[in-house]
Amino acid sequence: MNSKSIYRVLLCFFHSEFCLLSSVNNHHLLLLASVMAGTSRHDKEMAMDAKRRLSECSDPVERLRLQCLARGSSGIKGLGRTFKIMDDDNSRSLDLKEFLKGLNDYGILMEKQEAMALFQQFDRDGSGTIDFDEFLITLRVTKEEFVNYYCGVSASVDSDVYFILMMKNAWKL
Structure with missing residues (x-):
C-alpha cells in the first residue's frame, strides 16, 4: 500500500468516526463497512475471509458480524434495516422474542443459547x-476492517480528485 492510499484511508477513518457518533445520536444507521459499494473482487475477498474466520470464532457478537460480512459489504447494513422489521410492536426496541425471530428471518444461523448470549451482549x-x-454500537466495524475496506476502494481509484469526489458523495459532505 502506498502513502497516498494510507493518507486517503486515514482521512476517511477520522471523518467516519465523527459521522458514526453523530448517527448514533440521531438514530441513523451508518455502518462503515457498507457506506460505499465495494469492488466486486474486494467484496468476494471480504466474504471469503469472513466465512473462514467464522469457523474459528466463538464470540457471539463477532459471529453475527462475520455472518453479515459473509454476505458482502452490505451485510451489516441489511441487518440494520432488518432492525425495524424485527420490531413487531413498533417500540423502537427489540425484546428477546423479536430478536430471535429477526435473526431467523434474516437467515442468521445460530443456536438458541448462542442467540440468547448475543442478546445479553x-x-x-x-x-x-x-x-x-x-x-x-455493538455492531460497529473494527478499525482494521475499515482500513482494509477503504484500502481496497482507494486502490481501485486512479485519481485523487475522483477519490475525493467519491468520499464527498458517500459521506454527503
Whole structure:
C-alpha cells in the first residue's frame, strides 16, 4: 500500500468516526463497512475471509458480524434495516422474542443459547430489550476492517480528485 492510499484511508477513518457518533445520536444507521459499494473482487475477498474466520470464532457478537460480512459489504447494513422489521410492536426496541425471530428471518444461523448470549451482549443497560443505539454500537466495524475496506476502494481509484469526489458523495459532505 502506498502513502497516498494510507493518507486517503486515514482521512476517511477520522471523518467516519465523527459521522458514526453523530448517527448514533440521531438514530441513523451508518455502518462503515457498507457506506460505499465495494469492488466486486474486494467484496468476494471480504466474504471469503469472513466465512473462514467464522469457523474459528466463538464470540457471539463477532459471529453475527462475520455472518453479515459473509454476505458482502452490505451485510451489516441489511441487518440494520432488518432492525425495524424485527420490531413487531413498533417500540423502537427489540425484546428477546423479536430478536430471535429477526435473526431467523434474516437467515442468521445460530443456536438458541448462542442467540440468547448475543442478546445479553447487545442489551448493555440490562433493560431486557435492545434499543437501536445498543444495536448500532455493538455492531460497529473494527478499525482494521475499515482500513482494509477503504484500502481496497482507494486502490481501485486512479485519481485523487475522483477519490475525493467519491468520499464527498458517500459521506454527503
